[in-house]
Amino acid sequence: xxxxxxxxxxxxxxxxxxxxxxxxxxxxxxxxxxxxxxxxxxxxxxxxxxxxxxxxxxxxxxxxxxxxxxxxxxxxxxxxxxxxxxxxxxxxxxxxxxxxxxxxxxxxxxxxxxxxxxxxxxxxxxxxxxxxxxxxxxxxxxxxxxxxxxxxxxxxxxxxxxxxxxxxxxxxxxxxxxxxxx
Numbered sequence: 001x002x003x004x005x006x007x008x009x010x011x012x013x014x015x016x017x018x019x020x021x022x023x024x025x026x027x028x029x030x031x032x033x034x035x036x037x038x039x040x041x042x043x044x045x046x047x048x049x050x051x052x053x054x055x056x057x058x059x060x061x062x063x064x065x066x067x068x069x070x071x072x073x074x075x076x077x078x079x080x081x082x083x084x085x086x087x088x089x090x091x092x093x094x095x096x097x098x099x100x101x102x103x104x105x106x107x108x109x110x111x112x113x114x115x116x117x118x119x120x121x122x123x124x125x126x127x128x129x130x131x132x133x134x135x136x137x138x139x140x141x142x143x144x145x146x147x148x149x150x151x152x153x154x155x156x157x158x159x160x161x162x163x164x165x166x167x168x169x170x171x172x173x174x175x176x177x178x179x180x181x182x
Contacts, residue, residue, distance in 0.1 A: 077160045077177070085124070085177050088165035092126035092175065093117075098141050099130045106141045107148055118157040118178050126164060131172040145174060 084090050096113040098106040110127065117125050132139020149158055157178055164173035 081177070082160055082162070085160060085175050086162040088168060088175065090124040090175065090177065092124050092168070093122040094120075095126040095128065097128040099128065101141070103140050103144060107144070110145075110148055111151075111153060114154050114157055114176070114178070118181065121181055123178055123180070125176050125178065126168055126173055127161075127176055128169050128173045142172065149176065 081090075094113070094117045096109065098109060101109060106129075113125070113127075127145070129142040129145055130139050132142050146161075148154065149161055159177045159179050161174050161176045164170060164175055168175070
């Protein structure tokens, strides 16, 4: 209670001090302004956005022509090749198993694996994430995988990705099609 009284008294003291300082102030004589109307309101600021683990959507511009990838679709890939990837007919030339890793460690391992596979000339790789707890909507690694593949350091190497066939891990794995080295 003592805090409220002291805060209230402080506010009253400040108001009294301000009024005493402004007692002899007079409005400016400006013929172009009438003081009967309210001054224009300052422009409203946009509310701040909350942090999200997913990357913000990139605007389509000349500087960023790359469209974000989604599992099973690819804009820069012909339909026949994407169907072959989805159906598991493009056999993986390499694989990485991210089971049991922390999200940070899995992310680093995936980045390194994709860089090595691409520089080694591999076209299709299998990334095993595990299914995770179905109660929580799947594992952290599985949920974060699309964002990691769309990160700039990986997106420059990837044409598309799709969920693996049951024989290769099904819902707990992804086929990733890499671009050809130039």
